[in-house]
Amino acid sequence: MFHGSKIALPLTLAVAVSACSTDNINAVSDNDSVVSIGDSLSRDASLIWPKLSLPLGKQSDIEQRVTTMLQQMTLEQKIAQMIQPEIRDITVEDMRRYGFGSYLNGGGAFPNNDKHATPADWIALAESMYQASVDDSLDGSSIPTMWGTDAVHGHNNVIGATLFPHNIGLGAANNPQLIEQVAAVTAREVMVTGIDWVFAPTVAVVRDDRWGRTYEGYSEDPDIVKAYSAAIVTGLQGKVGETFLDEQHVISTVKHFLGDGGTEGGVDQGDNTASEQALFELHAQGYVGGLTAGAQTVMASFNSWNGEKIHGDEYLMTQVLKQQMGFDGLVVGDWNGHGQVDGCSNESCARAANAGLDIYMVPTSAWKPLYENTLAQAKSGEIPMSRIDDAVSRILRVKLRAGLFEKPSPKNRPLAGKTQLIGSKAHRDIARQAVRESLVLLKNNQGILPLSPKQKILVTGDAADNIGKQSGGWTITWQGTNNTNSDFPGGRSIYAGLAEQVVAAGGEIELSQDGRFNNRPDVAIVVFGEEPYAEGNGDLDDLEYQRGDKRDLALLQSLKSQGIPVVSVFISGRPMWVNPELNASDAFVAAWLPGSEGDGIAQVLLRDAQDKVQHDFTGKLSFSWPAHANQTAVNRFDTDYQPLLPYGFGLHAGEAGQLANDLPETVQRDHHELAALRLFERSVVKPWIMGIGVGGDNQAIRETIQQNSVVYTRTIDKKVQEDARLFTFNGSGQGNVAIFGAFPRDLRGFSENQSVLSFDVQLIEPQTEKVVLSMDCEPSCSTSIDVSSTLASLPVKVWSTVTVDLSCFEQKGVDFSRVIKPFSLQTKGQLSLGLANIAIVPPEVEAATVSCR
Template identity: 40%
Template sequence: MKRIDIAYVVCCLVLICIICCNDMKSSSKPLVEQKIDSLLKLMTLEEKIGQMTQIIHFEKSAEESVTSKFLGSIIHTQGPLPGETALEWQNKFIALQKKALSTRLGIPLLFAVDAVHGQNTYEGATIFPHNIGLGATRNEKLVENIARITAIESQATGFNWVFSPCVAIPFNEKWGRVYEAFSESTEFTTKLTKASIKGHQGNLKDPTTVMATAKHFIGDGATDFGVEGGNTSLNAAEINDRLLAPYRVAVNEGIGAVMASFNKIGNVSMHANKALITDTLKVGMNFNGIVVSDWKGYSRFGGNDIVNAGVDMIMAVDGDLEFFQNGLKNGVKDSTVSIARIDDAVKRILRQKYRLGLFKNPFPDTSLVTKVGSKEHRKIAKQAVRESLVLLKNKDKTLPLSKETKKIVVVGEHANNSGLQSGGWTINWQGTKESYKGATTILDGIKQQAKGEVVYDSTATQNHFDADVAIIMVGETPYAEFMGDVGHESNQLKLTLSETHQKYIKIYQEKGVKTVVVLVSGRPLVVTNQIEKSDAFVAAWLLGSEGDGVAEVLFGDSNFSGKLPHSWPKSVEDFKGKYGPNFWDKTIKPLFPYGFGLTY
């Protein structure tokens, strides 16, 4: 009897130990992860695939699809607007969110937008200099503040997810997205990446912050000959040394999403590159967030291959919704896609929704609408304009200009057009060639600063040769991805100024008028001749909405402090090979090196 009792007691103790150990294992898992596991167990395959799906809010049957297709995310892009006012934008997305919450499991939506230099899709928002200009400021705290403001104005218009920052390392100025990147320097890009993520994300449960996205993984700016979506022929060691550091710091900062790139690595589509997406990013860097595809990634880059490679959320846009959902469902049925891969993707998506606090507070704060385009925000944007300007030449101390100058002629259409001064991804995808609401122009600022006569000669045809100084504005017309590549069939873009803009400068120089040239561009251009013949030359990049900040530096209220974030080419011959002059290639001597910039 005693032996039986002892055996019984021992068995009980062993059972208790097993139960306790299991309880300890369960309790050792963070509460959010326990919630994710519990929710995942309740989900059907259709609901899981739905969470992996992202569509545009104005697509046909979008509202019905939120509930019938169990969608995980909605994006806004070029097309019909959600409304006229910020509150109307919020209300549109609140209505869609309510539909999502009415589904069986009530999983909230993520709302995403390409807010790459402010909430640039909303007219009236504060629009900052593009990243190339922010790189010229070398001001990490400023970049953090700009990201914080972008988050506020994005939430104010209904978004909790932004596709920013772009952390590419451009190797060739022919690439049409050079301006989206901070710098050709990996080290400096990494510093600004950290600052940007801090500003965007902050405390993610705070209604003024958003989920950020590091993009585009990986090699987007390092393609051969600067072709958008082309092949990146760097080897593994070069990718590690030159391109991965910003992503490492992004993961360390807890970034919520990483976007896959259009380009290929060694002729393998990045969207389908399991070695880099899963092995390097997810496993090697311990990234636990969402890998999101780029535009129509499923249909363009391999269907279920991209899911197996590690892409978690698919932009099933422009007719891809049924194709993606049916294709992935069939992949699970025929075992070409494992349910474990599906579960991993859904866990990552749910994790970010919990991090954002969407299960407790799924709606935007309506009080934030008053913050859009506020004076406080525009003040920071103007500071960014001032600090981004790079002085390349200043013969005989031409600058700063005296406010008492008797007559100033301002030349060129870029001087009086906020659309032209802002570049692509401004109001429209490819930018706008017209002024937009709430912005100031460079000419506005000059008129405010100068006490003498200011005349505007938009096309250099009015012959104001009696002027004491000509401020000549030249540059590129707005462009964005693909269409912005020099050599792309859709455009006539060159790495030099147009003949018309070269003529603007030449007309006033040949008449002996002192010339101050201000270049508005998304990349360094070959302007060696124009620099040589000018009295002063300023690289102003793409300014955003606060163009009047330029005049504050030209007239000496502030000194020049910007430094080149890219090497400056001296000749179109510099671009005969795969890359232009850059931080890594010492064989091509630039006209001005990375980090160059004069002061008064």
């Protein structure tokens, strides 16, 4: 529970636990002994996992209709129900031809590829897809499709929608009743555009705040996540037995199953090594809450559990979720997540279906070969017909429970086209309340906050008048980038909210991004923080804010040196190490990612025109605040719990607090504990991908023998069977072999620690032209080092180790905070060599083969 005076969270959700309890959750940590995965059939799920008391039992009329439809469906129609393509990759005619069971719009996908598509455009696409799905002229099927969308903090893909604080802010608000209202508003605005299905809530219990999706978690405390999951599901779907999936509610998705917030090092899509007991007690509580509230869908997670990708884990998806916990809805995959399963690709993955995946989320053109391969696998028996029928039954059951067979088409539904609901005042009022309650006051010297609006106030910082930055990722575009204030009609920046109140009270206000002013202010409000990011792109090496680029600190110190009181409003998707910024501030507010209603902040920061408090600071930390930059995994109930500010901390208006003005500012990084980053060790190390390419393009290596027009590769033996690869360049063009990731990685710890890029090489046939070693970063940097002489000096057909000082890349402009391709070897000539054991190794500079110091 929080340590404040707010409401106590309900922990009496109906759940019968067969052999365990969450009462002793404080005794469990992510580091508990790891269970042996072994043969999944040998494990007994009932020893740890509960039988849930779910509100929807099997309804005989619905089950009979499912059985009847299933008997009438062809195999082709069944497989089509299991395929979920994306709007950028299919046409209305594709829907008419195949009759997909569902489809989605990913982040940054819009009708007609138009970012400024109107609600009418969204409705028109929904109507066209629906009509094509029920048109049986080509596929013989009249089963309605359903559209799924990532409406994760409001209907965030649609211009003009109400955008709420991201989940981390809602967690600080500690108000499940408000959260239910937030979800209900989201459902209504989604229904206006004819969409049936929302991919929310995210119920990750974050254990390492380096994770770039930390802001999608409500709290580090699973009890909070459990209660919030129930509230969000109820708000989105309606209450079972009353308003469940009526004309104002949408299908919800509890995600991502399972353990996405507990990966090692906070690496997105990484490996969760928790014991099975900890997996339940820490990471599964959101499913207890969401499923007992009636959630109809669950999304599988990208991450692995003890090395096995969840999309291919039959034990978790089938034995635990469906059989033991009793979930009878559908399990949908994440964006080509099935392609990450061992032995699978985006175009083919029988293992995922056999493990319990009911719907493949398959964006890009991969949907067609996946459909054809899954059909062939069903015909051959590789996917048993019983598994196909189970998956389709679940899909049909959800559609029937949602009334999709009876409801009018999207454009004819009660809320469709009621564009006045999108961004309506009533909806924005709820968002403003959520903003107010999410603010956490961390520091307040002399009780400076709230401020009198009658003063001369300077508002500065690059987030002060920037609705996109205050809204964060998953905002219109996937990453929340490339947005301007004009993309948020009806929204208010933080500055706009402040200005309205200050002017009305007779005060003076000045906006200055760089801190310069015309009239000396009585106080400065500085609004600054993280740039928007979404999954993958937000992962960090540690929690130091603006590491290596302290421009915001310089602004704070400049104002402080002039004797101007400084109020900091910090925009972030996670707690961060900001000791220097705290020291330079008289007051410090953690505002998280408040969304489109920035004026909610003004209602708490400022008194009214009569100098009375408008709204108290009531937000409490739902994530512990770090005392050190490398204190990345500090969580309530830890055995050695020493945060700077504890879970549940938050000052009230006028309260001075406990933070000193001379917090330690020295960053202490223990590079001795920095382990080598393995990129290729017998095979490519996940999540990295190895590929061969021509002219810079790369095709992932998936076979023991693979080639393109320039490069041939096959597995070879160095010490043990197939622990290396041979690469032969024929000289007909520029060929390359590369190791790359789906998202950039923060590798500054290695560049700061005199590390090297190391690889074992066996020269088979020396090069005929220049060979370069490259490293790439995002958004657009690529550096090359000529290693021709180094390779030429190596003995032929003997394994040697080459090490390259990372400073060679840094001096040429590599941004080590965003490395996307750590290894690439390129040549236009002929060359044949073996490669093995590719890694970034600290600290090895003094012995580097290639040095630039």
